[in-house]
Amino acid sequence: MPELPEVETIKRGLNRYLVGHKIVGVDIRYPKIFVGNPRDIEDGKIKNVRRFAKVLSIDLDNGYSVLAQIKLTGQLIYRGPNLKETNISKKVFGGLGGKHTHVIIRLDKGAVLYYNDVRKFGRLKVIKTNEVTTSGFVEKLGPEPFLDLTLEIFKSIVSKNKTPIKLILMDQEKIGGVGNIYANDALWLAKIHPKRPANSLSPLEQTKLFKSVEEVLKKGIETGGASELSYVTADGTEGKYQEHFLAYGRGGKSCERCHKAKVEKIKLGGRGTYFCPNCQKL
DNA sequence: CTAGGATCCTGTCAGC
DNA sequence: TGCTGACAGGATCCTA
Numbered sequence: 001m002p003e004l005p006e007v008e009t010i011k012r013g014l015n016r017y018l019v020g021h022k023i024v025g026v027d028i029r030y031p032k033i034f035v036g037n038p039r040d041i042e043d044g045k046i047k048n049v050r051r052f053a054k055v056l057s058i059d060l061d062n063g064y065s066v067l068a069q070i071k072l073t074g075q076l077i078y079r080g081p082n083l084k085e086t087n088i089s090k091k092v093f094g095g096l097g098g099k100h101t102h103v104i105i106r107l108d109k110g111a112v113l114y115y116n117d118v119r120k121f122g123r124l125k126v127i128k129t130n131e132v133t134t135s136g137f138v139e140k141l142g143p144e145p146f147l148d149l150t151l152e153i154f155k156s157i158v159s160k161n162k163t164p165i166k167l168i169l170m171d172q173e174k175i176g177g178v179g180n181i182y183a184n185d186a187l188w189l190a191k192i193h194p195k196r197p198a199n200s201l202s203p204l205e206q207t208k209l210f211k212s213v214e215e216v217l218k219k220g221i222e223t224g225g226a227s228e229l230s231y232v233t234a235d236g237t238e239g240k241y242q243e244h245f246l247a248y249g250r251g252g253k254s255c256e257r258c259h260k261a262k263v264e265k266i267k268l269g270g271r272g273t274y275f276c277p278n279c280q281k282l
Numbered sequence: 283c284t285a286g287g288a289t290c291c292t293g294t295c296a297g298c
Numbered sequence: 299t300g301c302t303g304a305c306a307g308g309a310t311c312c313t314a
Contacts, residue, residue, distance in 0.1 A: 002308090032290095054308080071308050073292090093293080100292095119291045121308070137309085163284075172309075179308070229306080230293095270287080271307070 002070050004145065004177030005220025005241065006231045007054050010076055013234025014049040017078040018058065021046050021107040030102035033117065036126030040064045041105075052138045053176030059129050066105075067125040067132065068115075073230045074122030080111025088236040091227060093118050096236075118230055137172075144176040145214055154210045158198045165201065166194035167269045169213065178213060181226055181241075181248045184274045186212040188247035188257075193280040194266075194273050219244060247274040255279060 002010075022045045026038035044060030051057075056076075058066040068076060075092060094100040096114050103115035103124055115124060127135055142157070143149035157175065161168050168174055169183040178186070187194050189212040192205055201209065225231055225239030228249065232238055242249075246256065251265030251274055261278035 069309085072306085117291095118293070119307085121290065161284095170308090269285090272305095 002072075002074070002225070002231050003054060003179035003182055003220070004217055005182070005223075006225035006239065007051055007056060007070070007177075008221055009225045009239060010070075010234050011049050011051040011056055014056070014058065014076065014078065017080065017082040017111075017234060018046045018049060018107075018113065021080070021082075021109065021111055023060070023105060024108055025106040027104040027106070028102075029104075030120060033102045033115070033120060033122060034124050034126075038126065040126050041066060046107075050132075052133075053141050053144055053172060054179070055138060057129075057132050057138075059132075063129055065127055065129040065132050067123075067127055067135065067138075069123050069125075069137070070117070071119075071121040071123075073118040075114070075116040075230065075232050075236075076234055077114045077116065077232065077236045078111065078234050079114070080107060081109050082111070083235055089227070089232045089238045091230045091232055091238060092116060092236055093230065140173050141176040142172065142174045145178070145217055149175060151207065151210050155203070155206045158201055158206050158209075161198040162200075163198055164195045164268060165192060165198045165209070166273060168198045170269070170271070178217070180271050181228070181245070182213070182216045182220060184248040185216045185246040188275060188280065189216060191279050193282045194268055194275055195282060216246070247276065250274055 023041050028034045041060060041064050044062040044064055047061050048059045056068040100116045100118050101114050102117055105113040143153055166183050169178045190209040192209055220241045223240040226241035227238035228242045247263055250263040253263055255261050255263055255276035258278050261276055263274050264277050266273050
């Protein structure tokens with residue numbers, strides 16, 4: 001669930017809280033999640049946190065970075081002097097340091113960065129900073145909305161593929177950062193059926209979809225992301241985009257735009273897919 | 283090249 | 299009440 005807006009929100013929080021802290025130790029409780037040598041980051045001072053699509057890179061001043069791919073249920077939560085907030089969302093299952101806390105990064109001044117992950121799909125990977133952009137996943141990422149995904153490039157990607165448009169939007173090697181929630185909502189906003197072959201979109205539809213993608217992502221960032229499953233921000237609180245869902249998760253409910261049909265739920269590429277059969281025709 | 287399925291995980295929920 | 303099974307889903311890997 002964490003997609004571009006959620007990870008961007010976490011990035012902003014981590015930049016606010018982590019920068020300047022020194023890592024003093026790493027406790028690994030579930031080894032599969034932590035890849036690389038924890039000693040490489042000990043004594044390193046956090047300089048900056050970057051985002052590449054849905055991946056974060058926590059850069060240290062000693063030449064190493066921690067690549068964080070939180071996937072479905074990973075949470076990076078800071079506690080320490082840079083934060084006044086003490087309330088933690090109940091979506092932090094098990095609490096901080098509980099059964100779902102798999103890595104604890106101890107910082108100076110008594111601060112802590114917790115990695116929680118109910119489903120254990122996420123990974124924290126220690127890697128040299130100058131290898132971040134050439135490492136497997138990051139190198140393969142497609143252009144990203146608001147960054148290098150221009151309308152021209154979007155049109156060229158879309159018109160070159162006959163795969164259903166929703167799968168193109170979610171394919172990280174074609175377009176970086178868009179996941180299931182925002183793909184569903186962008187297609188609803190653009191009134192395009194998720195199963196439409198990408199290359200069947202008219203030039204007008206291409207432009208409309210491009211703008212819709214940017215619009216829903218922007219809304220996601222403004223509202224701090226969608227805390228539908230277990231996404232929380234870096235201070236452990238929830239985002240609000242789930243209050244603005246257009247199609248995602250609205251199966252069986254009346255379409256908010258036409259009120260003439262109920263949002264349908266189907267499976268596409270193994271993912272829950274929501275659309276209005278009246279507004280989004282094949 | 284694309285399509286489809288299995289895999290990793292566990293909380294939640296439907297059905298009996 | 300308690301058990302069982304289906305389901306959710308990002309990315310990867312494997313087969314057809």
